[in-house]
Amino acid sequence: MSSQQRVIIVGGGLAGLAAAVRVAEQGLPVDLFSMVPVKRSHSVCAQGGINACNEVARQQGYSEYQHFDETIYGGDYLADQPPVLEMANFAPKVIDLLARMGEPFNRTQEGFRDLRLFGGSLFKRTHFAGASTGQQLLYALDEQPRRYEAEGLVNKYEFWEFLWPILEGEGEGDDARAVGIVAQDMRTMQVRSFRSEAVVMATGGCGLVFGQSTNSVICTGGAASRCYQAGAWYANGEMIQVHPTAIPGADKCRLMSESARGEGGRVWVPRKQGDTRDPRQIAEAERWYFLEEKYPAYGNLVPRDIATREIFDVCVNQHMGVDGENQVYLDLTHKPREYLDRKLGAILEIYEKFAGDDPREMPMKIFPAVHYSMGGLWTTYKQGGYEPSSPHGDHKPGMLPPVDPEPGMGMRQGAIENSMTNINGLYAFGEVNFAYHGATRLGANALLSCIFDGLYCGMSVANYAREQQPSAQLPSETFERAVRQEEDKAKRLTESAGGAGGGSGAPDPETNPYQIAKEMGEEMTAACTVVKTEERLEQCLDTVGQLRERFSRVRLGDSAAWSNQALSFARSVGDMLILAESIAKTSLARRESRGSHYRLDYPERDDSQFLRTTISAYTPGDSDGHDVSYRDVDTGLVIPRARTYGKVESDPKAGAEKKETAATS
Amino acid sequence: MVADVHVPSESERHENRRKAQPGRTIRAKILRCDGPGQPSHWESFDVKIPRGANVISVLQQIARNPVTVEGKTTTPPVWDSGCLEEVCGACTMVINGQVRQSCSCLMDEYAPGEGDVITLEPMSKFPVIRDLWVDRERLFHNLKRVKAWVPIDGSYDLGAGPREGPELQSVRYKLSECMSCGCCLEACPQFTLEDDASKWDDSFVGAHAISQARLFNEHDTGKRLKKERLDELMGQGGVSDCGNAQNCVKVCPKHIPLTESIAAIGRAVTVHSIAKFFRGS
Numbered sequence: 024m025s026s027q028q029r030v031i032i033v034g035g036g037l038a039g040l041a042a043a044v045r046v047a048e049q050g051l052p053v054d055l056f057s058m059v060p061v062k063r064s065h066s067v068c069a070q071g072g073i074n075a076c077n078e079v080a081r082q083q084g085y086s087e088y089q090h091f092d093e094t095i096y097g098g099d100y101l102a103d104q105p106p107v108l109e110m111a112n113f114a115p116k117v118i119d120l121l122a123r124m125g126e127p128f129n130r131t132q133e134g135f136r137d138l139r140l141f142g143g144s145l146f147k148r149t150h151f152a153g154a155s156t157g158q159q160l161l162y163a164l165d166e167q168p169r170r171y172e173a174e175g176l177v178n179k180y181e182f183w184e185f186l187w188p189i190l191e192g193e194g195e196g197d198d199a200r201a202v203g204i205v206a207q208d209m210r211t212m213q214v215r216s217f218r219s220e221a222v223v224m225a226t227g228g229c230g231l232v233f234g235q236s237t238n239s240v241i242c243t244g245g246a247a248s249r250c251y252q253a254g255a256w257y258a259n260g261e262m263i264q265v266h267p268t269a270i271p272g273a274d275k276c277r278l279m280s281e282s283a284r285g286e287g288g289r290v291w292v293p294r295k296q297g298d299t300r301d302p303r304q305i306a307e308a309e310r311w312y313f314l315e316e317k318y319p320a321y322g323n324l325v326p327r328d329i330a331t332r333e334i335f336d337v338c339v340n341q342h343m344g345v346d347g348e349n350q351v352y353l354d355l356t357h358k359p360r361e362y363l364d365r366k367l368g369a370i371l372e373i374y375e376k377f378a379g380d381d382p383r384e385m386p387m388k389i390f391p392a393v394h395y396s397m398g399g400l401w402t403t404y405k406q407g408g409y410e411p412s413s414p415h416g417d418h419k420p421g422m423l424p425p426v427d428p429e430p431g432m433g434m435r436q437g438a439i440e441n442s443m444t445n446i447n448g449l450y451a452f453g454e455v456n457f458a459y460h461g462a463t464r465l466g467a468n469a470l471l472s473c474i475f476d477g478l479y480c481g482m483s484v485a486n487y488a489r490e491q492q493p494s495a496q497l498p499s500e501t502f503e504r505a506v507r508q509e510e511d512k513a514k515r516l517t518e519s520a521g522g523a524g525g526g527s528g529a530p531d532p533e534t535n536p537y538q539i540a541k542e543m544g545e546e547m548t549a550a551c552t553v554v555k556t557e558e559r560l561e562q563c564l565d566t567v568g569q570l571r572e573r574f575s576r577v578r579l580g581d582s583a584a585w586s587n588q589a590l591s592f593a594r595s596v597g598d599m600l601i602l603a604e605s606i607a608k609t610s611l612a613r614r615e616s617r618g619s620h621y622r623l624d625y626p627e628r629d630d631s632q633f634l635r636t637t638i639s640a641y642t643p644g645d646s647d648g649h650d651v652s653y654r655d656v657d658t659g660l661v662i663p664r665a666r667t668y669g670k671v672e673s674d675p676k677a678g679a680e681k682k683e684t685a686a687t688s
Numbered sequence: 689m690v691a692d693v694h695v696p697s698e699s700e701r702h703e704n705r706r707k708a709q710p711g712r713t714i715r716a717k718i719l720r721c722d723g724p725g726q727p728s729h730w731e732s733f734d735v736k737i738p739r740g741a742n743v744i745s746v747l748q749q750i751a752r753n754p755v756t757v758e759g760k761t762t763t764p765p766v767w768d769s770g771c772l773e774e775v776c777g778a779c780t781m782v783i784n785g786q787v788r789q790s791c792s793c794l795m796d797e798y799a800p801g802e803g804d805v806i807t808l809e810p811m812s813k814f815p816v817i818r819d820l821w822v823d824r825e826r827l828f829h830n831l832k833r834v835k836a837w838v839p840i841d842g843s844y845d846l847g848a849g850p851r852e853g854p855e856l857q858s859v860r861y862k863l864s865e866c867m868s869c870g871c872c873l874e875a876c877p878q879f880t881l882e883d884d885a886s887k888w889d890d891s892f893v894g895a896h897a898i899s900q901a902r903l904f905n906e907h908d909t910g911k912r913l914k915k916e917r918l919d920e921l922m923g924q925g926g927v928s929d930c931g932n933a934q935n936c937v938k939v940c941p942k943h944i945p946l947t948e949s950i951a952a953i954g955r956a957v958t959v960h961s962i963a964k965f966f967r968g969s
Contacts, residue, residue: 044843060828062868063776122849125838125907127861134851153861158775162864166837181825210817239771273738273745274791277773365858369865373773376792377740379705478843529761530753537752537764580754581763585723586818588766589751 027495028488029054031204031219033185033246035061037157037470038453039225040164041477042484047171049485054217055168056180056206058241062165065227065239066473069157070280070370072139072149073121073470075114079138085146087111094468095661097143097326098397098461099618100634101259103657106404106441106458109433110475117474118150124163127152129366139366140285142324143465154280154370157470164474182209184591185246186509188222188253188449191494191501199254200447202494203502205509210586214510216502220491221484224250224444225452225477228396232599232606233552234544236393237269237278247400247455248598251605255444257639258457259398260602261610261620264464265552266394267330268353268387270377276392277377279353280370281466283387284323286363289354290314290334291386292343294675302345302352302386313337316673325668328463328619331391335553338390343675345388352386393552395469397460397619398606400451401638404458405438406657432660434479439487442480448491450484452476457636462618516593520582534578536593543570543596547603551610556623560611567607571600605639605649612651613637618666630663693784693807701797708796710739712803715757716746718765719809720819728816731765732757743790743808744772744779766819774941777869781820782809787874787939811874813881826882827870830893834901834917838910850908863903863949865942872896872936872946878929892929893921895936899949905956918953918960927953 030046032039035057043053057064076087091111095104122128122136128150129137138147152159171177189203203218229244230236251257268283268290269276284290291310298305314333315322323330334351338344345352355363355371360383363371374382434441442450442458453473460468532538550563574597581589615629616622635653642650696704713736721728733750734757751764770776772791779790784798784807799806814822852860872895873879879894901917904910921927927950936946 041843048842059770059776059778060824060868062828063770063778065771065776067775067867068771068773116845119845119848120840120843123838123840123846123909124849125860125904125910127852127857127864129861130852130854130857132854134853152864155775155865158867159861159864163838167840167843169832169837170839210823239776240769271740272742272772273740274742274748275772369775373775376774377742377794379702379796529755532752535752537748541752580761583722583763583818586766586821588818588821589764 027493028220028491030221030223030484030488031056031217032223032225033204034064034225034227034453034455035179035181036064036066036225036227036453037161037164037473038477039223040161040168041474042223042225042452042481043177044164044167044171045478045481046485047168047176049482051485051488052175053171053177054180054219055177056183056185056204058182058184058209060181061179062162064161065242066161066470067158068237068239068278069160069470070154070278071141071282071285072151072156072467073118073160074141074149074465074467075118075471076111076148077115077118077136077138077150080146080148083146085148087114089146090114090148092661093144094459094465095461096664096666097465098463099628099666100630100658100661100663101262101461101617101636101656102459103404104660105406105433105657108660109407109479110459110472112433113475113479114471117471117478120478121160121163121474124167126159126163129153139282140324141466142281142284143326145320149285149467151282154282154367160470160474180206183207184209185226185249186214187249187505188446189216189502189505190253190446191497201449202497205505207509207513209591212584212587214506214513216506218494218497218502220488220494221448221450223450223452223484224400224455226455228454229599229602230393230396231540232543232603233263233393233548234541235272235274235276235548237266237276243595243599244396244602245595245598248602250400250444250449251641252598252601252643254641255446255449256401257398257602257605258401259462259609259637260396260606260639261613261637262397262462262618263393263552263606264327264395264397264619265331265391267327267334267391268389269392269394270374270387271350271390271392272377277373278394279374279387279389281327283353283355283367283370286366287355287358288323290323290330290351291354292337292345292351296343297347299346302354303356311343311675313673313675317670318668319671320669326463326465327394328621329668331553332621334391350388350390353389354386355382356384356386391553393548395464396454397457397462397464399455399457400444401636402442402444402451402456402458403440404442405435405440407433407435436479437482437486439483439490441483442476443483443487448487450480452480462620512594513590516577516579516590517582517587519577520579530580531578533573534576536574536577536579536589536596539570539574539577540592540596540599543567543600543603547606551607554621554623555610557611560607563607564604564611567600567604571604574600601641605641608649609637609639609651628666634658634663693805695784695786696797704798704800705796708800709802712737712801714746714795714799715803715805716750717805717807718820719807720765721810721816723818724815731762737795741795743783743793743795743806744769746795747790766821768821775867777867780811780869780871782811782874783807787811787871789869789941792941811870813874813879814870815881815883824868824870826885826888827868827873827894827896829885829888830897831868831900833889833893833920834897835913835920836897836900836904838904838907839912840909852908856906860903860906862944863899866896866899866944867942868896869941870896871939871941875935875939877933877935878931890924892925895930895946895950898927898953899944899946902949902952915960918957921953922957922961927957
């Protein structure tokens, strides 16, 4: 059964594990690399749920097609439409499969899967397991590769760091193909190459580029940056999601799930500026529920970029933040304790633990934080032909297809192009690709896109790998050269150790990698997130340039040849700086506002110029370093319309009567 | 272990939060070790902490400026961490003598006054890789011992899974929140350090694996492997090795009813072994 060809998967979160299961099922051996035991991947942090059309919603008029439409509208039309349609059609299968794997989805009294409301939809279409859905999904998926481990079909390399993709035919444009990777054991520091016929990057987002984000400490974007430097395109990098509700902290910002609003949480500030009373003493009429007033239909469940900008505006521009600081109330206290414990227990405990107040009794204080990267490695797909006579996805026989039955619907099952980067055989799955979420991701669509990529496009990887000439037949020079390159890089860094273990003298903040990373994060958060301007972005590029110069003189402070974390971190900082520069450059180039990308100097969406995917290509030889170009978006199914979510005006000084009507409508 | 520190009780922690002095400097004492077989030694660092500081942010500050209280420049400390919101289990260590996650360990609760000391040590039941980073592979190995998975017919779409009542779901959900951090093992007198992987299969499997066996036995498809799980837990290193110290349940950060799981599996093993005796297999 086992084939000569094998597949390397980098990353053991939901996308990587789902891919491992699907590829191994095809009989191809998988080498799975992860910097952490896979069960500790960042997918554990996803809280709220996973979207899919379901029978209850369907009978209320919802459909897979509407899920697709919401995702496109939410993403402000920047996503290519066929893959998104395929994902929405596939979503119910993901839910069924995960339930079979043992995912403890919340249940109704009759034993059906319970549903909750989430941002960007007026229908309940989000499945959930308490408020730790991602953790539960990861655990359910984590168990499955174990049986293939026993059969020798899956080999896990945990605590191994991906360093570089090995390409054959490098520098010859389209002819390059991925034939393996260089990786390093983070304990022994051994650097070696691994051969394969296909490489799947499932390495997640790049939150650490922004310093304090909601991401795990492993989400540096380092792996994506290494692929970028090796020639893979980075697309829509400027599309960074800032989650409206997080708990600010000294080390990171902890997520307060959108499900808190989905289960009835209300966002407000006192109508009177500088009102420092205990929030429980402030009467209803004296509270400004600004989201509910401005968006009567969606209320607190407008998409994240909109909620974030509104909160930002209330705090930063209008100085209406709670206690004069950058924070607003997220209030669940009107809900019964038992209800909150059952539906949101896990996240309320997190809040209680870190903030010290019981959110069942006291409104939470929250503020936006960097959360997700819609942008990522550019990937392609093969459009599916749509035959009305052979039903597709979950469009049941007898149902009218929701759009004209013409070619160009969805993706073609198993086509080798699906989720492949511009480098042959190099795939990107999950958050590390740019494919599904356009300019803003809707809540509870991330888990879906990860698992969809793994299962659906995993088939494509297997089909591709099987067709390839075995990389074992390639000359070893290609592999040895790549290992040498990485060993030299590591050597340069460790020899620069300075300080203890390497030399003497006090550490210099100027060249300390942790300090450089901190300054990068602060600058990127200030210039490249909620509100961007040309002037500020130019300044940001200057700062990042200076940080890159400082990084060229970086001193590690640790020369150990064993478990040298400082080396791993410093190497990532260098790669993050390159990614940061690309993100700032593409932010500058997109002279419009769309989804999460808001330019104060270009506040309107400009479809005539920018309904296009940003492509950044790394060109280290140029003075510019990054070549920014654009590609058309496939908008063949839904025609772009204004993205307003029914906004109306609201003023904190408005009368209480008017407010009451708005809040309860 | 160090004598001059203690673990604040819940009421002390509340009290400490209220009286915590802003802008104070605290002292972090870290038990360091360069690698397997190397001797351990203490290093202390004075850190001026910002509001909301936790152990992780203190370690991050030390990494940016690794100078000890004696003025000696040293290497940045090595520690394991991931999500920093107590759902991944990575950053578990022994703090003031008791095992817990370092991300949720707040300085306001543990070191509210100027000059207060906090001690950080690696877990002692797993081999140290370096400094505060330990190798918990055995913990995952033990999940394989008890076949902690649902045996499904592959990843293709074969329709909805079993229906499940909300009561059973809430039991399984609670058990499923286990993040494999190893606190229960660190606190367990029966679970001891074992460097030799060939001896793992005969050593005590630990509360977390027993509880996971219960989780999968409760699933409609997962229970198909129930007999095999109970066979494993009947043998050497199984549930009868539990000494009933009940330390596990006290340190579990997710309040998983570990002792209930041990009792439930204990009963199941008894029934299973009697049945086996009469079946003669």
